[in-house]
Amino acid sequence: MSEEEGKGPTGGDRPPMDRVPALPGAPPGPDIDIESGARSNVRRHEDTERFDLRRIPGGDRAPVRRLPSGQNLRRLRKLFFGIAFLAIYLLLPTPRDLSVEGKNAIGLFLFIVYLWVTEALPLPVTALLAGVGFLALGIRDDPNEAFEPYAQDAFFFILGSLILADGITKSGADEVLAHRMLSVFGRNTHTLLFGIVASSAILAAFLSDHVIAAIMLPIVLGILRNTGFKGDPKMAPAFLIAVAFGTNIAGLATPSGGSRNAVALGYLRDIYDVQVSYLDWMVLAAPLTLVLIPVTYIVIALAFRVPFKRLERAKVDPGAYRFTQPQWAAIAILAFTVVLWVLGSERFGLGAIAILGAVLMFVFGILDWEDTRSTIPWGVAFVYGAALAMGRVLKETLAAEWLAQHAFLLLPGQGAGIDILWLLIIIIVVIVIMTNFLSDGATVAVIAPITLSLAILAEFDVASMGIITAIASAFAFILVIGTPPNLIIYASGAVRPKDFAKAGIPMTIAALVVLVIAVQWLWPMLVPGL
Numbered sequence: 001m002s003e004e005e006g007k008g009p010t011g012g013d014r015p016p017m018d019r020v021p022a023l024p025g026a027p028p029g030p031d032i033d034i035e036s037g038a039r040s041n042v043r044r045h046e047d048t049e050r051f052d053l054r055r056i057p058g059g060d061r062a063p064v065r066r067l068p069s070g071q072n073l074r075r076l077r078k079l080f081f082g083i084a085f086l087a088i089y090l091l092l093p094t095p096r097d098l099s100v101e102g103k104n105a106i107g108l109f110l111f112i113v114y115l116w117v118t119e120a121l122p123l124p125v126t127a128l129l130a131g132v133g134f135l136a137l138g139i140r141d142d143p144n145e146a147f148e149p150y151a152q153d154a155f156f157f158i159l160g161s162l163i164l165a166d167g168i169t170k171s172g173a174d175e176v177l178a179h180r181m182l183s184v185f186g187r188n189t190h191t192l193l194f195g196i197v198a199s200s201a202i203l204a205a206f207l208s209d210h211v212i213a214a215i216m217l218p219i220v221l222g223i224l225r226n227t228g229f230k231g232d233p234k235m236a237p238a239f240l241i242a243v244a245f246g247t248n249i250a251g252l253a254t255p256s257g258g259s260r261n262a263v264a265l266g267y268l269r270d271i272y273d274v275q276v277s278y279l280d281w282m283v284l285a286a287p288l289t290l291v292l293i294p295v296t297y298i299v300i301a302l303a304f305r306v307p308f309k310r311l312e313r314a315k316v317d318p319g320a321y322r323f324t325q326p327q328w329a330a331i332a333i334l335a336f337t338v339v340l341w342v343l344g345s346e347r348f349g350l351g352a353i354a355i356l357g358a359v360l361m362f363v364f365g366i367l368d369w370e371d372t373r374s375t376i377p378w379g380v381a382f383v384y385g386a387a388l389a390m391g392r393v394l395k396e397t398l399a400a401e402w403l404a405q406h407a408f409l410l411l412p413g414q415g416a417g418i419d420i421l422w423l424l425i426i427i428i429v430v431i432v433i434m435t436n437f438l439s440d441g442a443t444v445a446v447i448a449p450i451t452l453s454l455a456i457l458a459e460f461d462v463a464s465m466g467i468i469t470a471i472a473s474a475f476a477f478i479l480v481i482g483t484p485p486n487l488i489i490y491a492s493g494a495v496r497p498k499d500f501a502k503a504g505i506p507m508t509i510a511a512l513v514v515l516v517i518a519v520q521w522l523w524p525m526l527v528p529g530l
Contacts, residue, residue, distance in 0.1 A: 078120035102399035124379025127386035150385035153351035154266030160354025167361035200246030210484035387445030404453030477504035
């Protein structure tokens with residue numbers, strides 16, 4: 001399901017199903033009008049109302065938001081079941097080949113995963129609870145050690161990426177780029193379909209996938225209306241699902257494409273001391289996105305039997321073609337940051353560079369701190385900090401190795417002499433199943449400690465396994481709840497759940513085949529000795 005990131009970078013609350021969610025970082029205002037295709041005012045922050053600090057002695061207090069009693073009861077019930085499960089687990093005898101700390105680490109890991117899946121508590125609250133659990137269960141003795149992983153490079157990479165995306169969104173540069181890309185492809189139905197996939201993919205490779213999906217949705221709805229395809233049972237679902245699938249396949253191309261990637265990099269760097277640079281990732285993953293763009297177009301065209309029809313050029317707002325000075329500045333800062341990621345990540349790390357880019361957004365007046373501090377989803381960074389902390393604990397207590405060894409015993413012949421190709425296929429299939437029900441970031445957080453340990457047991461390159469784990473978690477094409485872009489497109493009301501399954505099942509199979517072929521034959525050619 002990816003952080004970005006939500007699948008977040010995901011991992012946050014699901015967007016409502018009856019409207020198009022506001023973009024991350026957007027000021028208060030009306031949502032996108034689905035019927036009219038009108039642009040939301042979420043881009044322009046000049047009209048943002050300042051937060052009124054009324055919480056002063058003698059002043060009016062802002063109303064306290066309370067959960068409905070039924071909802072609060074359900075949340076407490078979920079929390080009770082989770083605590084009861086953990087208590088029963090801790091009373092069980094410790095396996096002879098596992099330490100008490102390792103056993104407790106697995107119990108806490110399962111407890112945190114349960115809370116994330118059921119959302120018994122807000123995800124960031126659960127994330128902070130992990131650090132407390134390390135101390136309470138005797139896994140860590142030093143409070144500084146318990147919370148140290150929350151301040152790793154990956155944490156600041158996610159935080160800086162969120163602020164960069166907010167700057168691009170607030171300036172409106174993302175929408176101008178999308179309009180320009182789509183205007184090139186409006187000759188016929190098939191070039192337009194390909195253009196939607198390609199435009200979504202190119203933008204989502206560097207910005208958050210759900211942000212790009214929310215930008216592309218009103219643009220594509222306007223094109224459908226202007227071309228007379230709105231309501232068409234083939235064209236409308238095909239063009240809209242092209243946005244969701246295009247953003248999904250692009251998030252794997254670069255480390256900044258999704259929070260799932262940052263989690264995988266964090267595990268590799270902070271737990272296994274394996275450094276994967278921005279360029280290293282792109283060399284292996286970007287070719288997959290380039291191959292999957294035409295594959296996605298073909299799958300959608302065949303699944304919905306899109307007819308070939310000539311069109312007038314897609315009609316878009318002429319004003320969208322003109323970049324303003326703040327938009328140019330925002331694009332320049334993003335480009336500068338990407339160049340530094342490619343050239344300097346080994347020396348400075350991804351996090352420091354992301355924070356530098358975020359600071360430049362404030363230096364050049366693109367962002368205002370009073371706006372940003374209330375619109376950035378700060379909790380997302382805590383979620384991935386907790387994921388890194390859990391991964392480190394599972395590794396250091398040898399719990400991850402213990403889980404991997406027992407998972408190995410479940411393989412045919414108890415894993416003895418199993419071909420690495422079959423091991424990869426099994427791992428990828430398990431990840432794809434999980435990511436259709438969990439967010440992509442949560443999937444990587446849960447499964448990566450096990451897959452990386454399996455890689456060591458199978459004598460497979462651990463860096464490659466980390467990248468494979470992140471890539472496979474992006475293949476959530478079948479269910480509406482698979483990724484935030486899927487939910488955003490479903491919220492338009494023009495796509496049904498069975499439309500996702502109709503295109504998602506063949507798309508999943510195609511993506512799995514492309515990934516396995518790339519790992520077995522393409523990657524060794526790109527990186528000799530891999």
